[in-house]
Amino acid sequence: MYKVNENYLKLPGSYLFSTIGKKVAAYSAEHPEKTIIRLGIGDVTQPLAPAIIEALHKAVDEMGHAETFHGYAPDLGYEFLRNAIAKNDYQDRGADIQPDEIFVSDGAKCDSGNIQEIFGLDNKIAVCDPVYPVYVDTNVMAGRTGTYDPKTEMWSNVIYMPCTADNGFAPELPKETPDIIYLCFPNNPTGSTITKDQLQVWVDYANKVGAVIIYDAAYEAYISEENVPHSIYECEGAKTCAIELHSFSKNAGFTGVRLGYTVIPKELKCGDVSLHALWARRHGTKYNGAPYIVQRAGEAVYSEAGKAQLKEQVGYYMNNAKTILKGLQDAGYTVSGGVNAPYIWLKTPDKMNSWEFFDYLLENAGVVGTPGSGFGPSGEGYFRLTAFGSYENTVKALERIKAL
Secondary structure, eight states, X not given: OOOOOGGGGGSOSSOHHHHHHHHHHHHHHXXXXXXXXXXXXXXXXXOOOHHHHHHHHHHHHHHTSGGGOOXXXXXXXXXXXXXXHIIXXXXXXXXXXXXXXXXXXXXXXXXXXHGGGGSOTTOOEEEEESOOHHXXXXXXXXXXXXXXXXXXXXXXXXXXXXXXXXXXXXXXXXSSOOSEEEEESSOTTTOOOOOHHHHXXXXXXXXXXXXXXXXXXXXXXXOOSTTOOSXXXXXXXXXXXXXXXXXXXXXXXXXXTOOEEEEOOTTOEETTEEHHHHHHHHHHHHOOOSOHHHHHXXXXXXXXXXXXXXXXXXXXXXXXXXXXXXXXXXXXXXXXXOSSSXXXXXXXXXXXXXXXXXXXXXXXXXXXXXXXXXXXXXXXXXXXXXXXXXXXXXXXXXXXXXXX
């Protein structure tokens, strides 16, 4: 008789945002007269920029003619997109990343889960706490995390790096040496950032102990302050210890279009084994490439018109973040984030736990956020709101929260 992958059975509950969706759906069914404002899931709401729409239309027209039709994409992605990424996201920032070190995909979420396949099961991972759930859950599915303790909500073979108010929601170097380190800055869920000098410490540490950093830069477009790095490859030595994940979802609104990329420098090796070569083998075997029309849309992100339009769109969301941050502060909440990231991280009031505050906001204000405990044990007592709603709904949500 066939057998299932029993590692899946170790996962506690359902995926965080699936649980939120079910709770909101149940509440809406019981209270159809109430209008719900959703500031929980980090999904964008503004339409695609005109430059991107134009590129999509042009590419669709090309697909309708034999002489310009495109089938399977190249394994790494089309050269026109990889060239644009290498120049704009790296070389113009002083980072020596070449087009053939970039692997185009359908999003950073998939890549953040799939990347662990090229590593052995006996590697020990280190994650920030709180953390984006995909990093941990996909390692659970692989069988790398040990056993789960429901009381502490921790896995026995995972190194947790607490990110609390005491350390500015930025992790400190772990006491136990990890093999794989997951970092995400600007951070999801806390909205925190670290300086280039702070990130250099992590790069130096990884090179010293022989660890690899998986660096999620999905929110780099929201950085507004100086000396906050947009890429880990701005740090000296990062090409020998770091893999970087990027998304078009948050900077260009591609949550429903799907496009991202992963950078693995050719200098990154485990002994004599090239991680670039391993990922190329995995990528070519299991993935047939993002659609041509979507990659053309990605290219338009780097056009002069695209850059200007997306700067305005990012500014729209960050104005929402500013509105939420100030509104909550005025209402007496303890709040952080919202400066270099579209996430606001707030301390729950009146000693409520995260899910109690979720229920309280939903039932009394009709506002949906994300319980901090869903991101890890250090997230308990905190709550995440996103700036990705419309400005009008953002203002309404703040009015409702202030009225509580």
